[in-house]
Amino acid sequence: MPKMKCICGNIIKLNDIPNPNELLMISETEYDKYDGFVDSEKLYMEMKTIVKCDNCYRLYIYENGINEEPIIYQLEKGQWNKMI
Template sequence: MSSIRCDCGERIFLGQIPNPHQWKFISDDDLDKYSGMINIDEMYIEMSSFIKCPSCGSLWVFWNGWNSKPQKFVPSENNETETPGHI
């Protein structure tokens, strides 16, 4: 079973279906291609994935599929809850 090791030391297994640590996302542009009844299998293929470390909360974003290196995002250490401004 494939896994990734987070920088905090947590090993996160990827083979579980559904995976409680995996999230799916799609850009607004790509979402705009869909309307009406959606074929979820077709949409699933279009979606990208990120893994959220259950230990430290870091996000490992696979922008270009599972075979590319993920980009890591780390939560703010002081857990700021300030809402980003809107234009």
């Protein structure tokens, strides 16, 4: 996936490795299975890939792998209220 077109029209470049537009995510539950020295390749395989648009900040979360359709999150407009 050398590049992709965001819904906003921006072309997200993904050819650099490591890439500032690709994020990695793991749940705390999955992460808690690791302790001490960690095999970075094994940890990498557990993580979900997220692609961030560097124009509109949409997030494309590849929950089921990079070859499946992502879940897309759009930046919320308005005021942020701290959780209480």
